[in-house]
Amino acid sequence: xxxxxxLGLGLQVALTxxxxxxxxxxxxxxxxxxxxxxxxxxxxxxxxLPITFKLEPTSSLIMLAGIYYGAxxxxxxxxxxxxxxxxxxxxxxxxxxxxxxRKGRAGHALAVAAIGSFIAGCVATxxxxxxxxxxxxxxxxxxxxxxxxxxxxxxxxxxxxxQGSVLKALAMIAFGILLGLVGMDTTTGDQRYTFGxxxxxxxxxxxxxxxxxxxxxxxxxxxxxxxxxxxFTKAIGKLWPPRDEMRRxxxxxxxxxxxxxxxxxxxxxxxxxxxxxxxMLEKRIAKDPSRFGxxxxxxxxxxxxxxxxxxxxxxxxxxxLGLPTNPVMALMVGAMIIQGIQPGPMVxxxxxxxxxxxVASMWLGNLFLVILNLPLIGLWVRLLSxxxxxxxxxxxxxxxxxxxxxxxxxxxxxxxxxxxxLGYIFIKLKCExxxxxxxxxxxxxxxxxxxxxxxxxxxxxxxxVSRPISATILVIAAILLLIVIAPSVRKRREEVxxxx
Amino acid sequence: xxxxxxxxxxxxxxxxxxxxxxxxxxxxxxxxxxxxxxMGPGYFPRIIGVLFTALGLAVAIAALxxxxxxxxxxxxxPIVLITAAILAFxxxxxxxxxxxxxxxxxxxACLAQQGRKVPEAIGLAALLTLIAWVVFVKGLEMPLLVWxxxxxx
Numbered sequence: 148x149x150x151x152x153x154l155g156l157g158l159q160v161a162l163t164x165x166x167x168x169x170x171x172x173x174x175x176x177x178x179x180x181x182x183x184x185x186x187x188x189x190x191x192x193x194x195x196l197p198i199t200f201k202l203e204p205t206s207s208l209i210m211l212a213g214i215y216y217g218a219x220x221x222x223x224x225x226x227x228x229x230x231x232x233x234x235x236x237x238x239x240x241x242x243x244x245x246x247x248x249r250k251g252r253a254g255h256a257l258a259v260a261a262i263g264s265f266i267a268g269c270v271a272t273x274x275x276x277x278x279x280x281x282x283x284x285x286x287x288x289x290x291x292x293x294x295x296x297x298x299x300x301x302x303x304x305x306x307x308x309x310q311g312s313v314l315k316a317l318a319m320i321a322f323g324i325l326l327g328l329v330g331m332d333t334t335t336g337d338q339r340y341t342f343g344x345x346x347x348x349x350x351x352x353x354x355x356x357x358x359x360x361x362x363x364x365x366x367x368x369x370x371x372x373x374x375x376x377x378x379f380t381k382a383i384g385k386l387w388p389p390r391d392e393m394r395r396x397x398x399x400x401x402x403x404x405x406x407x408x409x410x411x412x413x414x415x416x417x418x419x420x421x422x423x424x425x426x427m428l429e430k431r432i433a434k435d436p437s438r439f440g441x442x443x444x445x446x447x448x449x450x451x452x453x454x455x456x457x458x459x460x461x462x463x464x465x466x467x468l469g470l471p472t473n474p475v476m477a478l479m480v481g482a483m484i485i486q487g488i489q490p491g492p493m494v495x496x497x498x499x500x501x502x503x504x505x506v507a508s509m510w511l512g513n514l515f516l517v518i519l520n521l522p523l524i525g526l527w528v529r530l531l532s533x534x535x536x537x538x539x540x541x542x543x544x545x546x547x548x549x550x551x552x553x554x555x556x557x558x559x560x561x562x563x564x565x566x567x568x569l570g571y572i573f574i575k576l577k578c579e580x581x582x583x584x585x586x587x588x589x590x591x592x593x594x595x596x597x598x599x600x601x602x603x604x605x606x607x608x609x610x611x612v613s614r615p616i617s618a619t620i621l622v623i624a625a626i627l628l629l630i631v632i633a634p635s636v637r638k639r640r641e642e643v644x645x646x647x
Numbered sequence: 648x649x650x651x652x653x654x655x656x657x658x659x660x661x662x663x664x665x666x667x668x669x670x671x672x673x674x675x676x677x678x679x680x681x682x683x684x685x686m687g688p689g690y691f692p693r694i695i696g697v698l699f700t701a702l703g704l705a706v707a708i709a710a711l712x713x714x715x716x717x718x719x720x721x722x723x724x725p726i727v728l729i730t731a732a733i734l735a736f737x738x739x740x741x742x743x744x745x746x747x748x749x750x751x752x753x754x755x756a757c758l759a760q761q762g763r764k765v766p767e768a769i770g771l772a773a774l775l776t777l778i779a780w781v782v783f784v785k786g787l788e789m790p791l792l793v794w795x796x797x798x799x800x
Binding site: 198201312314315317318321322324325328332334335337339340363366367370371536537539540541543544545547548551552555557558560561563564567568571572575576577578590594597598601602605606607608 | 656657659660661663664667668671674675678679682683684685686687688690691692695696698699702703705706709716718719721722724725726729730732733734736737738740741745749752753756757759760763771772775776778779783787789790791
């Protein structure tokens with residue numbers, strides 16, 4: 148079996164001492180930031196990027212991936228014990244998780260979240276291993292028009308992912324593309340929007356944008372809000388839930404894994420959407436929906452399985468098509484480019500050890516996470532009392548030094564301060580920043596493929612609809628856009644996002 | 648009595664989008680457009696600029712017609728102090744070295760939170776500066792200026 152040989156190769160890569168260490172560091176860090184509210188995977192990964200440039204590409208991607216799916220585990224701890232989502236993807240876990248904790252069943256909730264995440268993680272690893280190769284074979288046939296259309300689809304999907312107004316999300320995409328155009332035009336060498344600053348001729352660094360908007364912006368917003376939180380650390384209680392509870396949880400875990408895996412693959416999906424959809428599904432099919440919100444174990448099992456599955460399967464479009472579907476994947480694309488790897492269908496064939504190493508490391512990472520999150524849960528609970536008073540200055544200094552060290556440029560620090568303000572304004576005006584970051588990364592690639600497609604087609608714009616694959620992708624994008632705009636669906640979508 | 652602007656937050660967002668979109672078109676007016684066959688540096692930016700401005704207008708117009716949330720009050724203290732702290736770090740780093748830059752950043756940033764005392768801020772700043780020095784200069788061996796360089800020495 149091909150798959151087995153490949154996984155074997157992956158295990159060889161993942162099981163070297165170095166990579167085991169980086170995988171462990173990644174998932175431990177992920178759990179940490181998942182537990183701590185106020186710092187998410189985007190900010191953390193951008194902070195660590197400068198450090199990873201010195202590592203082997205495989206090791207650095209294994210570690211960065213671990214941060215992302217590790218955060219999905221940690222986020223549930225905070226949701227259950229503090230009724231605060233440690234991560235955006237754990238918002239729905241708060242509902243039933245905290246309700247369980249109030250009834251003295253915090254241990255059951257924590258255990259089912261960890262078990263569900265582990266099962267989901269293992270299944271999603273197999274989905275990734277099974278789906279990615281055929282998809283990348285297909286993608287090898289893609290030319291410039293197909294890639295352009297694919298990016299249009301990716302951006303449309305980013306709108307689905309965004310909460311709130313569709314119009315605002317579309318505008319944020321245009322904003323992101325525009326920001327991505329700053330710098331030297333790669334085809335002609337002309338300077339665009341650089342205001343005569345030599346620092347801008349290479350464009351604005353994506354880490355600078357990410358840290359400003361996702362690191363600095365939320366700090367300003369968080370400092371505005373005051374008020375303490377009520378932590379539920381006294382009694383975690385028994386971990387393993389009683390048998391009849393567990394029986395109900397298995398089904399929820401299976402469904403959550405399925406929903407999450409599927410939504411992770413789709414462009415625009417990811418951990419957040421996966422957890423919402425899984426919770427909605429559980430509530431819809433339950434015999435007695437009124438139990439939800441009162442501490443239903445399915446309400447913890449399903450979304451926590453889904454967010455972990457989706458976090459892992461969202462690597463599929465990134466690794467096979469070079470298409471980031473959420474901000475974390477956008478950072479991964481950036482990380483790969485800096486390491487000299489062009490993300491796309493060639494990665495699997497040209498660097499099988501990189502691809503299969505990452506896949507295999509995910510399984511290992513999930514094993515670490517179960518150990519970190521079940522027997523050692525008390526450690527993380529204690530960390531919850533780390534006050535934001537200590538946390539935000541630490542984030543600031545690490546971000547600032549990280550930004551400067553990218554290219555020893557003070558200008559980058561100033562620009563990041565500007566993006567911090569912008570990020571704060573976005574939060575205040577309820578403009579979701581995720582589409583902007585995705586568009587920022589995709590923008591230059593989009594322009595490049597747009598130009599090449601038209602040059603190949605001798606200037607005939609019909610090229611995008613006359614080639615069958617490109618046309619199909621554009622039709623899917625159009626349908627998706629129509630669905631999101633259609634009033635009835637819009638109402639449903641708001642319902643999903645506003646939880647229930 | 649109807650408000651003229653029914654969704655102030657969205658209206659402001661739309662206005663910002665339009666302003667940035669128009670600015671991009673004005674700044675980019677001199678960029679060569681070229682043809683579809685051989686596009687100049689101005690072609691794609693022009694498309695995006697027009698699209699962005701139009702979307703911004705749509706957001707603003709929708710804000711006049713559909714009810715939305717009122718603007719929350721903006722607290723000036725964290726906005727000004729966090730931004731100032733980051734700028735101070737940038738200003739000091741290459742002139743006076745990491746220790747001064749980091750202390751400036753952290754002390755100003757701590758004061759951004761209400762009810763913090765200066766001695767506590769300085770203590771925390773000193774601790775985090777030490778950690779940053781250990782991690783980045785000692786651990787990762789980043790070539791950072793640590794202390795100010797005096798004279799020609």
